[in-house]
Amino acid sequence: MPNVRVLPPEIVSKIAAGEIIERPASVIKELMENSFDAQTRSIEIFLKDAGKTLIHIKDSGSGIEKDDLNNIFFRHATSKIRNLDDLSKISSLGFRGEALYSISAIADVILRSKTAGQDTGWEIHLRGGKKLDLRPVSMPTGTELEIKELFFNTPARKKFLKSDTSEMNQVLNTFIPYTFLYPQCRFRLNHQGKDLIDIHPAEKPTERIAEILNLNSKHMIETKKEFPDKKICVRLILGDINISRSRRDMQFVFVNDRPVQSRSFGFHINQTYRLIFPPEKYPFFAAFINLPADEVDVNVHPAKREVKIRHEQAVISLLRAMCETALLSHGQAKQVTISALEKSNATPASWEEAPARSGEKIFESSGPSDFQKELQRQFSLEDVAHWPASPDGRQAPEIHEDFFAQHDENLQKKLKRSRFIGSFIKKFLLFEVDRMLLVVDQHAAQERITFEKLLQQMESGNMEVQHLLSPILIKLSPQEILSWEEGKERLEEVGLTTTQFDNQTIAVHTHPQLIQEPETAVRAILAGEDVARCDYNTIATWACKASIRAGDSLNRQQAEYQREELLKCKDPFTCPHGRPTVIEVSEKFLDKQFLRT
Numbered sequence: 001m002p003n004v005r006v007l008p009p010e011i012v013s014k015i016a017a018g019e020i021i022e023r024p025a026s027v028i029k030e031l032m033e034n035s036f037d038a039q040t041r042s043i044e045i046f047l048k049d050a051g052k053t054l055i056h057i058k059d060s061g062s063g064i065e066k067d068d069l070n071n072i073f074f075r076h077a078t079s080k081i082r083n084l085d086d087l088s089k090i091s092s093l094g095f096r097g098e099a100l101y102s103i104s105a106i107a108d109v110i111l112r113s114k115t116a117g118q119d120t121g122w123e124i125h126l127r128g129g130k131k132l133d134l135r136p137v138s139m140p141t142g143t144e145l146e147i148k149e150l151f152f153n154t155p156a157r158k159k160f161l162k163s164d165t166s167e168m169n170q171v172l173n174t175f176i177p178y179t180f181l182y183p184q185c186r187f188r189l190n191h192q193g194k195d196l197i198d199i200h201p202a203e204k205p206t207e208r209i210a211e212i213l214n215l216n217s218k219h220m221i222e223t224k225k226e227f228p229d230k231k232i233c234v235r236l237i238l239g240d241i242n243i244s245r246s247r248r249d250m251q252f253v254f255v256n257d258r259p260v261q262s263r264s265f266g267f268h269i270n271q272t273y274r275l276i277f278p279p280e281k282y283p284f285f286a287a288f289i290n291l292p293a294d295e296v297d298v299n300v301h302p303a304k305r306e307v308k309i310r311h312e313q314a315v316i317s318l319l320r321a322m323c324e325t326a327l328l329s330h331g332q333a334k335q336v337t338i339s340a341l342e343k344s345n346a347t348p349a350s351w352e353e354a355p356a357r358s359g360e361k362i363f364e365s366s367g368p369s370d371f372q373k374e375l376q377r378q379f380s381l382e383d384v385a386h387w388p389a390s391p392d393g394r395q396a397p398e399i400h401e402d403f404f405a406q407h408d409e410n411l412q413k414k415l416k417r418s419r420f421i422g423s424f425i426k427k428f429l430l431f432e433v434d435r436m437l438l439v440v441d442q443h444a445a446q447e448r449i450t451f452e453k454l455l456q457q458m459e460s461g462n463m464e465v466q467h468l469l470s471p472i473l474i475k476l477s478p479q480e481i482l483s484w485e486e487g488k489e490r491l492e493e494v495g496l497t498t499t500q501f502d503n504q505t506i507a508v509h510t511h512p513q514l515i516q517e518p519e520t521a522v523r524a525i526l527a528g529e530d531v532a533r534c535d536y537n538t539i540a541t542w543a544c545k546a547s548i549r550a551g552d553s554l555n556r557q558q559a560e561y562q563r564e565e566l567l568k569c570k571d572p573f574t575c576p577h578g579r580p581t582v583i584e585v586s587e588k589f590l591d592k593q594f595l596r597t
């Protein structure tokens with residue numbers, strides 16, 4: 001066994017830096033947080049090569065005293081907490097005193113700062129954690145940092161950096177949420193001498209959001225619930241049915257004024273949107289959740305991207321209830337009720353004992369219980385209205401594995417021989433064969449068909465395109481603009497000819513004939529990373545995911561035609577995203593449901 005050694009400080013600092021600073025976006029996050037903690041009213045960031053060679057940030061915050069300049073780069077040097085008690089009620093964004101220490105360990109750093117009380121500012125220069133210089137400079141009150149040569153002494157890290165576009169995407173994903181949190185602050189983000197974002201203080205968060213994401217604030221619903229005695233406040237800004245995306249790229253969650261990645265909050269809000277959205281369409285939303293500091297642990301992730309919440313289930317119930325009420329009362333929704341939501345009218349009284357809901361569905365769209373309801377309606381049998389209650393008290397019985405009968409190699413043949421017996425809610429086509437019900441998901445099947453045709457045309461270079469007399473104008477978000485600049489040639493190769501219309505808008509002149517909704521397809525493709533280098537398969541998946549309309553009612557001929565087209569596909573029984581296009585429901589399964597043994 002080799003001798004145990006304590007690592008020298010140079011190595012320790014690099015390890016620590018690796019936990020917090022993964023890429024330029026992480027530097028930007030830490031530095032922006034410092035500026036907000038210093039009450040800045042303005043943040044300007046200038047980047048070269050997506051921040052790999054230079055990150056220059058300026059704020060107009062409180063500044064740092066000259067005497068503190070020598071200390072702030074030490075590990076755990078912070079002005080924000082003093083004792084253990086402070087740690088349990090953190091109100092600042094930073095508190096661990098690790099950011100400046102970590103950044104200076106792996107880059108060349110110049111920090112200039114001046115407080116209102118000082119006549120002059122001071123500049124300190126560090127490289128690889130070593131202090132090189134401290135001298136006076138003239139500057140306005142505030143703080144300015146120049147981070148050069150990120151990862152110059154940690155080549156392994158440097159190798160992990162992605163293309164400039166992809167790093168810039170991360171920068172925007174980091175930067176944008178803060179602009180929502182601080183609408184009264186001025187923001188500028190400049191890359192290679194060009195302003196990507198330059199916005200002035202806004203009155204209201206909705207205005208700010210609309211401006212940054214290039215959305216219409218008319219299409220946003222605002223709702224708020226506050227329980228002052230419990231120090232709980234939840235504010236939701238929800239896009240209505242007019243803002244729909246094929247990916248979850250316009251969804252923001254904040255906990256105690258901190259952007260967080262919360263799979264579970266996001267998941268539940270998306271699920272509530274199934275009330276008004278078809279599957280595979282995702283809304284815009286921003287959820288600002290404020291809880292008592294001791295309900296939230298921000299110390300679970302090195303970069304504080306994730307937080308732990310003590311009564312998470314209660315927050316979820318509240319979110320779902322608020323979301324449902326807002327969406328349904330906004331008049332855009334179809335009438336639906338979700339039984340889980342009925343009991344989730346979370347009030348302050350039920351806060352502590354809000355029930356943990358177990359067994360959440362994994363699929364966001366039609367889960368089995370929907371399906372059962374649908375079957376129930378299809379066969380319009382009054383006496384199945386009362387499903388035998390299952391042990392957990394829920395109405396619907398468990399779905400047995402043989403519900404989705406195995407697709408054997410005969411499915412192809414069976415489908416070919418089957419007889420069309422009707423369609424159900426413009427969503428499913430029903431075929432009968434050998435005492436077996438085949439249910440075709442019309443939308444998924446169409447996606448598979450379109451996908452294979454589209455891919456075939458892309459690969460052969462024989463794209464059938466539609467020329468538009470008047471172009472479709474699409475307003476893009478900063479991320480989308482960036483992605484478009486990189487990927488426009490690729491778009492053209494796949495039949496989407498686009499030109500720049502103004503700073504934030506592009507014009508679409510042609511689109512593949514197979515695509516019904518070119519705007520959605522363009523957005524779906526632009527939401528992807530590295531569009532320019534994507535393969536056709538991926539692009540076709542995105543394009544057709546986005547642009548198949550749901551809900552056309554098909555007559556017998558059309559249904560049979562769709563079946564023929566589906567059977568011509570190489571891979572007919574899954575849609576391009578892996579969901580089934582056809583399922584078999586056996587007589588045995590139905591008998592079981594009716595308690596006929």
Ligand code: ADP
Binds near residue numbers: 030
């Ligand atoms: P933390 O934010 O966790 O305290 P940092 O390493 O990020 O640790 O910063 C160390 C200290 O430097 C902060 O506590 C703060 O006092 C000071 N500081 C850093 N950036 C700024 C800034 N932009 N304006 C004012 N003070 C700053």
Ligand code: MG
Binds near residue numbers: 095
């Ligand atoms: Mg900090």
